[in-house]
Amino acid sequence: MTAHVTIVVPVYRGLTDVQSCLESVLRHGASMTTRSALLVIDDASPEADVRDYLDKFASLPAAMPIDVVRNDVNRGFVATVNAGFAAAPGDVVVLNSDTIVTAGWLDRLSAAAAEPDVATVTPLTNFGSICTLPRAVVDAFALDTDAPRIDECAEFVAEHSLTARPEVISGVGFCMYVTRAALDACGHFDEETFGLGYGEEVDFCLRAGRAGFRHLVEDSTYVYHRGGGSFGERREAAMRRASALLHGRYRFFRAANRRERAQNPLAVPFAALELGLAPRREERPHVLHVLHSPPSALGGTEKHLRTLMEALSADFDFSVIFPVDSGFALRTMWQTGRDAPTEHEFLLPGGAWQVTEMHDDVAAAALRTALDMFHFDAVHVQNLIGHSLAPLAVLDGFDGPVVCSVRDLFLACPNHSLLYRDRQACGIPEDMALCARCLPETRGLTVEYLERFRATVRDRLGAVDHWVFATQSAADYFLRAYDVDPDRIEIIEHGAIVDLAHRAGEPDEALVFDEPLRLAFVGLGWAKKGLDVVNALADHFADGDVEVHHFGDLRERAAPAVRLHGRYDNELLPELLDRAGIQVVLLPGPYAETFGHVMTEALVSGRPVVGARYGALAERIRRHGVGWTIDPDDPQSLIDLVEHLDRAREEILRATRRAIELHIDPVAATADRYAALYRNGKGEP
Amino acid sequence: MSDVEQRLRRELRAVALVNRQLHAQLEDGGGLGFRASRAAQASAWAAQLELDRAPGDPVIARRSDGAAYVIEGDRRREVRSGLVAAALAEALGGERPMSDAAIDALAEGVPVEVFESPKVPPFVVVGSRRYPLRGLPLPHPVSGDEFQHLPQGEELNVAAAIVPRARFQEALTGRYQLDRVKRAVARRLRGRR
Numbered sequence: 121m122t123a124h125v126t127i128v129v130p131v132y133r134g135l136t137d138v139q140s141c142l143e144s145v146l147r148h149g150a151s152m153t154t155r156s157a158l159l160v161i162d163d164a165s166p167e168a169d170v171r172d173y174l175d176k177f178a179s180l181p182a183a184m185p186i187d188v189v190r191n192d193v194n195r196g197f198v199a200t201v202n203a204g205f206a207a208a209p210g211d212v213v214v215l216n217s218d219t220i221v222t223a224g225w226l227d228r229l230s231a232a233a234a235e236p237d238v239a240t241v242t243p244l245t246n247f248g249s250i251c252t253l254p255r256a257v258v259d260a261f262a263l264d265t266d267a268p269r270i271d272e273c274a275e276f277v278a279e280h281s282l283t284a285r286p287e288v289i290s291g292v293g294f295c296m297y298v299t300r301a302a303l304d305a306c307g308h309f310d311e312e313t314f315g316l317g318y319g320e321e322v323d324f325c326l327r328a329g330r331a332g333f334r335h336l337v338e339d340s341t342y343v344y345h346r347g348g349g350s351f352g353e354r355r356e357a358a359m360r361r362a363s364a365l366l367h368g369r370y371r372f373f374r375a376a377n378r379r380e381r382a383q384n385p386l387a388v389p390f391a392a393l394e395l396g397l398a399p400r401r402e403e404r405p406h407v408l409h410v411l412h413s414p415p416s417a418l419g420g421t422e423k424h425l426r427t428l429m430e431a432l433s434a435d436f437d438f439s440v441i442f443p444v445d446s447g448f449a450l451r452t453m454w455q456t457g458r459d460a461p462t463e464h465e466f467l468l469p470g471g472a473w474q475v476t477e478m479h480d481d482v483a484a485a486a487l488r489t490a491l492d493m494f495h496f497d498a499v500h501v502q503n504l505i506g507h508s509l510a511p512l513a514v515l516d517g518f519d520g521p522v523v524c525s526v527r528d529l530f531l532a533c534p535n536h537s538l539l540y541r542d543r544q545a546c547g548i549p550e551d552m553a554l555c556a557r558c559l560p561e562t563r564g565l566t567v568e569y570l571e572r573f574r575a576t577v578r579d580r581l582g583a584v585d586h587w588v589f590a591t592q593s594a595a596d597y598f599l600r601a602y603d604v605d606p607d608r609i610e611i612i613e614h615g616a617i618v619d620l621a622h623r624a625g626e627p628d629e630a631l632v633f634d635e636p637l638r639l640a641f642v643g644l645g646w647a648k649k650g651l652d653v654v655n656a657l658a659d660h661f662a663d664g665d666v667e668v669h670h671f672g673d674l675r676e677r678a679a680p681a682v683r684l685h686g687r688y689d690n691e692l693l694p695e696l697l698d699r700a701g702i703q704v705v706l707l708p709g710p711y712a713e714t715f716g717h718v719m720t721e722a723l724v725s726g727r728p729v730v731g732a733r734y735g736a737l738a739e740r741i742r743r744h745g746v747g748w749t750i751d752p753d754d755p756q757s758l759i760d761l762v763e764h765l766d767r768a769r770e771e772i773l774r775a776t777r778r779a780i781e782l783h784i785d786p787v788a789a790t791a792d793r794y795a796a797l798y799r800n801g802k803g804e805p
Numbered sequence: 806m807s808d809v810e811q812r813l814r815r816e817l818r819a820v821a822l823v824n825r826q827l828h829a830q831l832e833d834g835g836g837l838g839f840r841a842s843r844a845a846q847a848s849a850w851a852a853q854l855e856l857d858r859a860p861g862d863p864v865i866a867r868r869s870d871g872a873a874y875v876i877e878g879d880r881r882r883e884v885r886s887g888l889v890a891a892a893l894a895e896a897l898g899g900e901r902p903m904s905d906a907a908i909d910a911l912a913e914g915v916p917v918e919v920f921e922s923p924k925v926p927p928f929v930v931v932g933s934r935r936y937p938l939r940g941l942p943l944p945h946p947v948s949g950d951e952f953q954h955l956p957q958g959e960e961l962n963v964a965a966a967i968v969p970r971a972r973f974q975e976a977l978t979g980r981y982q983l984d985r986v987k988r989a990v991a992r993r994l995r996g997r998r
Binding site for chain 1: 820821824848
C-alpha cells in the first residue's frame with residue numbers, strides 16, 4: 121500500500137454494523153482530499169454472512185484502494201490492529217466496525233494530526249468516553265435511538281464547533297487516528313498485556329505521552345459509534361481488568377484521569393455545541409435589559425420586567441445583564457420554538473458584587489463583553505445600581521435605541537431614597553447644604569462627590585434616547601437635577617403586576633359602616649416606608665376601636681398595638697385584606713415613590729389609600745380621588761385623618777367606589793409603547 | 806462579520822457559559838464552595854445587622870465560661886474570636902461586668918465575625934459601625950494538596966491564647982494574685998468536704 125493514511129477496520133461479527141461502517145467509509149471517501157486506503161481485516165469471523173459480504177466488498181468500485189485480508193484463526197482485536205499497523209506504510213486510523221463515519225471526517229482528523237508532536241486524534245461521538253457528545257446533543261439528533269440522525273449531527277458539529285482541538289491524556293479507540301511518527305517511536309499496541317482488548321489504546325497513548333507526543337480531540341468531527349458491541353457482556357469485566365493493568369503500570373494515571381474529568385478539557389467545546397442547539401432567530405429583535413438583580417428576584421421592578429418581557433415575547437427576544445457576587449451575569453431568554461423561552465446564563469468578567477465607584481471599569485467591560493457576545497437591537501436600562509454609571513458611557517457608542525426607565529432616583533443621588541436618615545425626604549434640594557450634611561452620614565460620601573456624580577450623569581445623558589417614567593412626579597424629580605430634552609421623555613404607567621381577575625366588584629357597605637375602622641400598612645416595615653408614623657398611629661389608638669395591621673416583612677420594630685400578618689404574596693393580597701376586614705391601606709412613607717406597585721395592589725383589591733403628599737402616590741391619589749394624602753413628617757396629620765375617617769365613613773365609601781371603578785391596565789397593555797421605543801419610534805400608545 | 810470573528814464570538818459565549826456553570830457550583834457550595842457559602846452567610850448577617858440596629862453604645866461582657874458577647878440594646882452577639890474580643894474590649898472601654906443570667910436573658914443576635922471586602926481591610930460591625938482590624942493574621946489560600954503530605958500537629962487555639970490587655974494588666978497586680986490564692990484555697994477546701 122502506498123496510501124498516506126490507512127483506515128484499518130478489524131471485523132469479527134455483526135453484518136449490519138460492518139456494512140454500515142464500510143459503506144460509510146466508501147461513501148465519504150470520494151469527497152476526501154486526504155490520500156487514503158481501506159484495510160479490512162476479517163479476524164476469522166464465525167458468521168458466514170459477514171465473510172460473504174467481505175468477499176464481495178473487496179471488489180466494489182471505490183475512490184480508494186480496498187484490501188480485505190483474513191486471519192486464519194481468531195487473533196483478537198489488539199493483534200489484528202497491530203497487523204494493520206504493520207501493513208500500513210504511513211498514518212493509520214483504527215476504526216471499529218460498529219462506527220459510521222461522516223462527511224469530511226478523515227480530512228479533519230488528518231489536519232489535526234498534522235499539528236506538531238501529535239500521536240493520536242479522536243473525533244467526537246455518541247459513545248466514546250470523554251469524547252461523548254453532551255446529552256442535549258445526543259438527544260437532539262436521536263443518536264441513542266434506532267434512527268439516529270448521523271449526517272445531520274455531523275453537519276451540526278462541524279458548523280458549531282470551535283475547532284479547539286483540546287488535548288487529552290488518551291485518545292479513544294472507537295476511531296483513533298495514529299501518526300506514523302508515534303508508531304515508530306512507541307511501537308504498536310501491547311498485545312501481550314492487553315491482548316483480550318480494552319486499555320490497549322490508553323497504554324499506547326500513555327507511552328506516547330511519556331515520549332513527548334500529544335493526543336487531540338477533533339471537536340469539529342462526529343463519528344457515530346453504536347458501542348458496547350465489541351465485547352458484549354464481557355465489557356464491564358474487561359474494563360475493570362484494563363483499569364487494574366493500567367494502574368499497575370502507570371501509578372499517576374488514575375489521579376490524572378480524575379483531574380482530567382474534573383477539569384474537562386472539552387467543557388468549552390461542548391458548551392459551544394450546546395449553545396448551537398438553540399440559536400437565536402435573527403429575524404426577532406433582541407433587547408438587552410440592564411438590571412440591578414437577577415430577573416427572577418422578588419422585587420416589584422423584577423416582576424414588572426418579567427411581565428413586560430412575557431407580554432412582548434411574541435415579537436422580541438430578551439437578555440438581562442445583572443451583578444452577581446463575582447462579576448456580572450448575562451441571562452439570555454430566547455423564543456427558539458413554541459415552548460417556553462430557551463435560557464442560558466453567562467458569567468462576564470467582573471469584580472465585587474456591589475459596585476460603588478462612579479464609573480466602574482469592570483462593569484463597563486462586562487457590558488462591552490455582552491454587546492460583543494450577541495447582537496442587540498436595543499438596550500433598556502432598568503436600574504443602574506450595582507453597575508455604576510459606566511453603562512451610560514458604554515452605551516454612548518451603541519447604534520440602536522437606548523431606553524432608560526427611571527425606577528428610582530439613583531441617577532439623581534447615590535442616596536437614591538432621597539431620605540435623610542431614612543426618614544426625612546429631601547426632594548432634591550437646590551441648596552446643597554442639606555446634601556453636605558446628608559451624604560457623609562448616609563453614604564459616607566461628600567457633596568463634592570455628588571457634584572461630580574451629577575456632572576458625570578449630565579455628560580452621559582445623551583446616551584439615552586428615551587427616558588421612561590411611570591409618573592409625571594418621577595419625571596419632575598429627575599428634571600430638578602437634569603435638563604432632559606422633553607422629546608426624549610415618556611410617561612408610561614407600569615400597569616398592574618398582579619392578576620386583575622382579583623379585582624373587587626362592589627363595595628362591602630357593611631364592612632365600611634358597621635365594622636371597626638381597620639387600616640393596613642402594606643410592604644416592608646421600616647421607617648422609609650412609614651413604620652414610624654404607623655407605630656405612632658397604633659399607639660394612639662391602642663385602646664380604641666381603630667385597628668392597625670401590617671402585611672409584609674418587618675425591618676424595624678413595630679409598636680405592640682400593630683397586628684402583624686407577616687410576609688404575603690402580592691397575588692393574594694386582596695384575599696388577605698378581605699379576611700382581615702381592612703377598609704383602608706396605609707402607605708405613609710416619606711420615600712417619594714416613582715410609581716408604587718403596592719398602591720396598585722391596594723386599588724386592585726378595591727381599597728382606598730393613604731399616602732405621602734408628594735411623589736407618585738400623591739399624584740395618583742389626587743388624580744383619581746382614590747384616597748388621602750398626609751405629611752409623613754407629621755404623625756399627627758395621619759392621626760387626625762384617621763379620626764376624621766372613623767367618623768366620616770361615607771367618605772371612605774366614596775373613595776372605595778372610586779378605587780373599584782378605577783380603570784387599571786395590566787402591564788401587557790403598556791407593552792406596545794415599549795415595543796415602539798425598542799424600534800426607536802416614539803412610545804405613543 | 807468574518808469567520809474568525811464569528812468563531813471568537815462563539816468561543817467567548819462558550820467560555821462564559823462554562824464559567825457561569827462553575828460559578829453556580831461554587832454558589833451552591835458544591836466541592837469548592839466553602840468560600841462561597843461563607844459569602845452567603847456574610848450576606849445574611851449583613852442583612853440581619855441592618856435590621857437589628859440598636860440605639861445606644863455597645864458594650865462587651867463575658868460569661869463565667871469565658872464566652873465573650875457584645876451587648877447591643879436587648880441583643881447579645883457572641884464574639885467567637887478571642888483576638889477580636891480582646892481588641893473590642895480595648896475599643897469599647899473594657900468589659901462590662903454582667904451576670905450569666907443577665908447575658909442569657911438577652912436575645913441572640915448576629916455573631917461578631919470578621920467581614921472581608923476587596924475594597925477595604927477586614928472589619929467587624931459593632932453598634933452599626935465598621936471597625937477595621939489591624940494586626941489580624943490573614944490566611945493565604947492554597948489549592949488544597951500542597952501541604953497534605955505533611956503530618957498534622959496539635960491544634961493551635963488562637964482564641965484561647967489571647968487575653969484582653971486589661972485582664973493581663975490586672976494579673977500583674979497584688980490584688981489579683983491574692984484573689985487567685987483565695988480561689989485555690991476555696992477549691993481545695995471544697996475538695997476535702
